[in-house]
Amino acid sequence: MESLLSYRSRFPIIERSVYLINHSLGAMPAGTQDRLRDYAETWATRGIRSWEEGWWEMPLRIGDKLARLMGASPGSVVMHPNVSVCQSLILSCLDLRGRRNRIVYESLNFPSVKYIYEAHARAAGARIVEVPSDDGVTIDTERMIEAIDDETLLVPISHVIFRSGYLQDVAAIVGKAHRVGALVVLDVYQSVGALPFSLTELGVDFATGGSVKWLCGGPGAGFLYIRPDLIGQLEPAATGWAAHREPFAFADQMDYSPDVHRFLNGTPAIPALYAAETGYDTILEVGVERIRANSIRQTTRLIEMALARGWRVNSPLDPAQRGGSVVIDLPRGAEIVRQLASRDILVDYRPGAGLRVGPHFFNTDDEIDTLVTAIDSLLSRQGSQA
Numbered sequence: 001m002e003s004l005l006s007y008r009s010r011f012p013i014i015e016r017s018v019y020l021i022n023h024s025l026g027a028m029p030a031g032t033q034d035r036l037r038d039y040a041e042t043w044a045t046r047g048i049r050s051w052e053e054g055w056w057e058m059p060l061r062i063g064d065k066l067a068r069l070m071g072a073s074p075g076s077v078v079m080h081p082n083v084s085v086c087q088s089l090i091l092s093c094l095d096l097r098g099r100r101n102r103i104v105y106e107s108l109n110f111p112s113v114k115y116i117y118e119a120h121a122r123a124a125g126a127r128i129v130e131v132p133s134d135d136g137v138t139i140d141t142e143r144m145i146e147a148i149d150d151e152t153l154l155v156p157i158s159h160v161i162f163r164s165g166y167l168q169d170v171a172a173i174v175g176k177a178h179r180v181g182a183l184v185v186l187d188v189y190q191s192v193g194a195l196p197f198s199l200t201e202l203g204v205d206f207a208t209g210g211s212v213k214w215l216c217g218g219p220g221a222g223f224l225y226i227r228p229d230l231i232g233q234l235e236p237a238a239t240g241w242a243a244h245r246e247p248f249a250f251a252d253q254m255d256y257s258p259d260v261h262r263f264l265n266g267t268p269a270i271p272a273l274y275a276a277e278t279g280y281d282t283i284l285e286v287g288v289e290r291i292r293a294n295s296i297r298q299t300t301r302l303i304e305m306a307l308a309r310g311w312r313v314n315s316p317l318d319p320a321q322r323g324g325s326v327v328i329d330l331p332r333g334a335e336i337v338r339q340l341a342s343r344d345i346l347v348d349y350r351p352g353a354g355l356r357v358g359p360h361f362f363n364t365d366d367e368i369d370t371l372v373t374a375i376d377s378l379l380s381r382q383g384s385q386a
């Protein structure tokens with residue numbers, strides 16, 4: 001088995017920078033450039049035949065790779081451009097006008113997801129229940145469970161909270177939701193590629209995510225998982241010809257495909273799928289268990305160094321409750337991030353949270369130390385200027 005550090009040569013950007021921003025835009029594998037060249041070559045030389053020679057089935061073939069990464073069965077995942085589209089597509093399968101129309105989620109849910117539910121609630125009269133967080137970092141699972149009742153239709157939650165890295169107890173939430181007849185949508189954007197999990201074992205009804213972060217797959221390749229036994233029961237209103245049983249019949253009436261194709265809509269974003277595949281292959285090759293073990297070691301190292309300096313850590317200290325990123329609240333954090341970038345140390349900043357750091361399997365412990373030393377020097381400069 002290759003050592004994790006041997007993968008460094010596959011990621012060009014880490015020769016030029018300390019790349020600790022994989023929770024935001026995962027580093028591009030060098031092989032992606034070849035795949036994008038393949039795309040152009042295929043289009044240029046095979047033209048219209050490209051559809052039947054692979055393009056048409058790509059949203060499902062690529063989806064099956066992700067299914068392997070997420071412990072889901074083949075034929076349960078389709079590709080879409082992003083999470084926002086997928087969440088809207090899920091909502092378009094459901095009737096929000098009945099008595100069971102409560103939508104329960106955590107206040108720390110990803111804003112785009114909240115915007116979608118709030119807009120649908122306004123338009124269709126559904127009721128939103130937002131479960132607050134006491135500390136802006138975690139969500140009390142008991143509170144989530146209490147908020148889910150027999151009028152709850154949907155529980156769309158994040159697996160790992162984007163602004164704190166808190167890992168939710170999904171099994172407990174699904175347990176309650178299913179006891180009262182509600183469906184759970186799990187947004188795995190911040191967990192897929194960073195930690196092992198099984199959608200089948202968790203029992204969620206839907207999942208959404210994308211490739212921009214830990215999957216190192218770049219923008220434009222989002223995905224939607226549907227629990228296999230639900231597939232045939234749902235008829236998305238956000239649909240299109242690619243969801244038809246016989247798309248090339250161009251029939252006047254919709255007749256949904258019996259399988260997961262029914263969750264497609266229009267022409268798939270083929271270049272984004274080419275761009276994403278090398279990232280998935282690399283994560284499959286490395287293995288999420290190894291990625292997780294390395295991440296726990298490096299994020300723990302970072303947290304210990306931060307606490308030793310008296311910095312406030314806005315992420316769970318217990319690794320079992322933490323995803324792949326660590327948030328550190330520092331005075332003038334946005335300015336520190338800018339200064340770090342000018343030294344080619346890349347992290348990001350989220351208002352109300354702090355400086356976010358996301359090491360991936362190809363990062364070294366030395367890079368964590370370089371970041372901390374650079375922050376030390378910027379803070380001492382701030383101190384001497386104050």
Ligand SMILES: Cc1ncc(COP(=O)(O)O)c(C=O)c1O
Pocket residue numbers: 081082083084085110112158160161162187189190209210222
């Ligand atoms: C938890 C979570 N969900 C969703 C997204 C992105 O959503 P979309 O794919 O619609 O851009 C992000 C990315 O920033 C995220 O962290």
